[in-house]
Amino acid sequence: MTPHQLESLQATAFAGIAVILVTGTLLARLSRRIRQPAVIGEITAGILLGPSLLGLLPGDLTHRLFPTEVRPLLSTVAQIGLLLFMFTIGWELDGATMGRNKRSVAGVTAGSILTPLALGMGVAALLYHNHSVVGGDKVPWFSFVLYLGVSMSITAFPVLARILKDNNLSRTKIGALALTSAAFGDVLAWCLLAGVVAIVTASGPTGFTDTLWMSAGYGAAMICVVRPLLARAVLWISRRGSGAQLAALVTAGLLLSAYTTSKIGIHPIFGAFAFGLVMPRKPQAMLQERMLRPLEHAGELLLPVYFIITGLSVDVAGVSATGWLELALILTASILGKVLGAGLPARSFGLTWRESTGVGVLMNTRGLTELIILGVGLNLGVLDDSLFTEMVLMALITTAMTGPLLPYLFPRARIDLVQAPAQDKPVVRFAGKAPDKAPDLAG
Secondary structure (H helix, E strand, O other), rough: OOHHHHHHHHHHHHHHHHHHHHHHHHHHHHHHHHOHHHHHHHHHHHHHHOOOOHHHHHOHHHHHHHHOOOOOHHHHHHHHHOOOHHHHHHHHOOOOOOOHHHHHHHHHHHEEEEEHHHHHHHHHHHHHHHEEOOOEEEOOOOHHHHHHHHOOOOOHHHHHHHHHHHHHOOEEEHHHHHHHHHHHHHHHHHHHHHHHHHHOOHHHHHHHHHHHHHHHHHHHHEEEEEEEEHHHHHHHHHHHHHHHHHHHHHHHHHHHHHHHHHHHOOOHEEEEEEHHOOOOOOOOHHHHHHHHHHHHHHHHHHHHHHHHHHHHOOOOOHOHHHHHHHHHHHOOOOOOHHHHHHHHHHHHHHOOOOHHHHHHHHHHHHHHHHHHHHHHHHHHHHOOHHHHHHHHHHHHHHHOOOOHHHHOOOOOOHHHEEOOOOOOOOOOOOOOOOOOOOOOOOO
């Protein structure tokens, strides 16, 4: 490639990113106006700029704006934004504590993961025949079934926090229960997903065993070596260093952690997430000001590029009649799995049916977290484009339905009936922030 060709590709990438940012911002604002999380608008922007809408117009506008040669550049930008996002998710899960409701949190967490996992695996077994070949290669049955099951069991923790804030439910009994359960569920789901990815990428039982041992060694090193070193580095920077030094240190660390997990055989996002988990939380005010906010702003700027990378693989117009039936089945399993899986345990621990249903509806929020998991599955060759499209639509629908349902379940006149007792402290800490201070990055 000549320098002139490279410069031309870079210029095209700049134009494409500009279009992505403007479109995403406009649709995010529109989403806010209709009481939806901003992430709904940003995901929709990515889909509309892909073959689902822009690609249908004369002139092949999608290819002109995002030519094949430019997509690797966009993908790199998107991955950096994604890694920053995953780091902030890990850091925001600041040693979530169960408070005095340990049994109810454990029950809701287990139910909200295991029930949709089981239903999702059942649906996957039914759909396997139609999606068993991806790119000419046959997908192993167990990998397909397990991956689809795990992808249906996720709850978007940051999006959920934002929805709770927007509906004045952050400090209510059901809000605290849902948020804490989602925090524990996210950690469990990411661990499950890491295991599934290791199974998919491993070359036989020996390869999987090697990946498992290396992952265990990596986890031990992060806890026993990296975490103490980070604590010392943060303490030194808080006394003598600058915010730029801290942000640079953290960014370098999360990128190296992502590189390590990639070499181990699991996706880079797990490295960024794990680095966020072991990152110190004190001094809180300094870390929020010098580290979290700069990285959040950088993620907010770069992450919309991820939506177009996702949107280029989503073709709503190409969904067949069979595909729409599959989507209906996927939606039924995913919604029932979350609403029943979280709602019934909540009811068994003393919540009313209305409150229990509210917990289930809240846990049904999937958002960007679901897109990340689906993107990994697409890249690994577990999901084909048609099933990927159906699953993205499921993520959009289940997230979009949460906000409109909450006012019916909890009208303002009933908020006081579900308010958490004064002696109950928030069961999830946002690294020094109250639960209603979710990062805008998540929408």
